[in-house]
Amino acid sequence: MLLRIVKNDYIRKKAITATVFLFIAMASLLLSSAISIIANLVHSIADLQRAAVPSDLIQMHLGEFDQAEIDRFVETHQDTIAMQETMVLQNLEGKDITFRNNESFADTVQDISFVVQNQNFDFILDLNNEKLNIEPGEIAVPIHYMQTYDLAVGDVLTVSLDGYQKSFTISDYARDSEMNTTFAGSKRFVLNQADYEELYAAQAAETEYLIEFKLVPGADLMAVHTDYVDAKLPGNGPNLIGRMFMLMSAMSDAIIALIMILISMMIVVISMLCIKLMFQAAVEEDIREIGVMKAIGISKKDIRKIYRNKYCIMAILAGVAGYLLSFAVMDVFTGNMRLYLTADLSGSLSYLLAVLAPVLVYVMISLYCRRMLKKMDKISAVEALLAEVDKREKHKKYRFALLKNKVFSTNTYMGIRDIGRRFKLYRFLVVIFSICTFILIFPVNIYNTFNSPDTCTYLGIGKSDLRIDLSRTDRITEDFLELQEALTNDPDIEMFSPLITCSYQIRNPENEWDYLNIETGDFTVFPLNYIQGSAPLSNGEIALSQVAGDELGKKIGDRLEVRVNGEVRELTVSGIYQDISHGGKTAKAHPGLPLNQDAILWYVVYADLQEGVDLLSKIDILKEAYPGASVFSVQEFTLQSLGNMIDQMRMAVFGGAAVSLAVAVLITVLFLKMLLSKDMSQNAVMRSLGLTLKNIRHQYMAASLTVLVLGIVIGGLLTEFLGELLLGLAMSSMGASRIDLVSVIWQSWILCPVMLFAIVGLSISVCCKIAAQKDLSVVLRS
């Protein structure tokens, strides 16, 4: 019997039932997707780690090299070092590699290295996470290059160097656990051993050594590194920690997961609000029915059961539907992960974990039901039968008199005053529209933030036009001086700033000597945004990246001990800046700090062009004049470095927009249906007085759109303030805790609101049309 009542209730209120069903399904779908994405992320990183066995510590070196020294070091450290392998890189310029119709990789900002597969660890994999096995004449190309240059298996790459020319057929994608991400500065192409030896023998490419260590589990990584440096072993290049690569790879997917979770949470909030609204409407509409049920002696328990059944059955069905649908959605969102991290996303764990979502939605709904039903218990049979509940308003002061309206038409005013009179009801809509606006604008703003010219400041780079990187050769110092002189005399250059990065030993909070890459130069030419303090302006000052500052426990004004050429100096921390590149642990010092001659890592020059000088042609000129240098626009560098993330963000923008608009439409329809059924008799009275359907629609339109404007304003402000805070929290572990969200006015404040406006307006006009099909007297007399 009770089930029959529930069934009849569903049939009687088909539209509202369907809308609530959709809502619960959507909440479950999004929450399931979010859980799956996180589970997949964790699973795929673990899977990649298992298959690729990445190194724990990498020391790069250019120039003379003796493997025997390394072997002796390993022998003395057998308790901490499990394996050691040296990968010999053949570094090429992008312009040396051509494909299709003479296209090349010349515009890449990343280093290109040709390698052969390692024997013991740090394997480069194919898309099935199998060790790459390359046949003669073939090459495996990093995923980033395959995607960026639209290459396919079977395409031919031709390498043309001085005295060496050879073509290779692309046989595979190279999935590189260490250098997949665009945040990593270089990419590894894999060759067959024989082809590699031929290239090596030609001595046409630059040879670099990747001295890799796999440590015994639990071994102290920093201690091994310190011992290595102290032993004066080859190490004139940067050193890298395995954990950092993992962090960088996870970063772009983590941001998507964060947005998905945020959106899911908001959808859950919206769904809860909907259930609350539904209950309110149901209680008011069915109040007589409840009265009749109580009057004829149906127990509170049974009445509760009817309502609980109604929503719990819906929660179960919709929750399961949402969970199943999440598999399809997940496919779209995890496309990137599948390509870069692992092919195997069928991990049953993620499906199992995702079941948590519908369970959570069900628990929330049934808890909410219980609370609402307790309230329902308090209504007596007589109150319910006489619908006395409304009489509470008897002593309310009359506000919004018609004569007070001097601005709007009577219809518009009737709509707006309705908000004031029933604010308790409309506030739901305000909250929901605010959330929809947030979901719509937040991803757009994040996308614009990472796409803006200022983004370079989050990479620890000042805003400038171009960047010149000098290759590490024997005469790099001379090259550097010559370049500076040339730039001084170049009329096209407005200003420039030469910067040198060396590895220094610094004293960490544990009172041990640790290594830190410190860039020296004049940082006032192209200033960074400092979270605290300022650039190192005088001798003895140093600015730390946020991650470095946190790790070293240093604040502005603190002293930091740095060992320079054997001598210990104390530097004062002058500022903290944001840097998400190179694992985020960097520092910038005043040029007064002497260079650590043994450990110079790279020379970089940033420059601004005079007004009117074309950036791209200037880059070409400089490239030609300095063949050993990489020249590129800073904006291009930033875009390429963040490329992966920007692509992901684009997807989040469309996903956010779709979710937001769908939610706005669904909610508006649901809300309107509820209002129309609540106002049925009042609307009939208005029609009997001679108001047209258009007039009544106008009133609802005025109310809903006013609420929407309110929601858009609140949502927009939320994005501006809360959005920055959330993004800062998400990014702080990566090195940027204070990100200024860039909002492009026409997108965030015009396009998005107009879209919401149009879609909500359309929903109202379509929904309100249903109102008048019956004879008016039927409604008036009922």
Add this chain to the structure above:
Amino acid sequence: MNNILAVENLNKTVDLTKTNKLHILKGVNLKIEKGEFVSVMGPSGSGKSTLLYNVSGMDRISSGNVKFKGREIGELEEEELAKLRLDNMGFIFQDINLLKNLSVIDNVMFPAMMLGKEDKSQINKKAEDLIKMTGISEIADNTITQASGGQLQRVGICRALINNPDIIFGDEPTGSLDSKAASEIMSLLDDINKKGTTIMLVTHDAKVAAQTERVLFMVDGNIVSQKKMDKYNKNRHELKERTESIMKELISNGI
């Protein structure tokens, strides 16, 4: 003859189920002259309220002709019908049907504001005059939850009059009131009619019908007889006699 309403062979059927139809009005013919005060009596289910709602354009007729001031209302679009109700008709309901979220005076002014023929100050003045005339000035600014049933019915009458309608339709306007309040409302309607407004009302009460100038008796979806009375002679004795003769007529018609 100056007919404000002319009804010919009016039929109204409603679908109870897909196969079961209920024939409520069965070929009703009726003419109401301008300035007439007509009442309709009959047993429950005879179709008297349905007749009222169909001739006023509130409901759609199934077949036949209904001409209001010479216009065939069955052919009018929803929007035109609404305009007709707003501009030319006034309604008084048994359940009063005021707008809950408006005060007494705003309920009265609302139709005039929607019509938009006069400015707000004129509408306000007119509403105040009507409220004064009906004796409810003291509750003008109250919300409708702060008024009695009799007071609210007067508010309904003021609202029906605000746009100077040609005709007022009343669906048992005194049905929910005590006899004193009912008598006051009827004398108010009588005054309004004397000023030239046509009134057609549905009632169960012979005493109420006795105060009109023509009573139509409906049985089973049709007008079976009518009784014409003097419009002006309504002294106590005359009303008593009229009531008795209406009762006899009802009994003779098996009502």
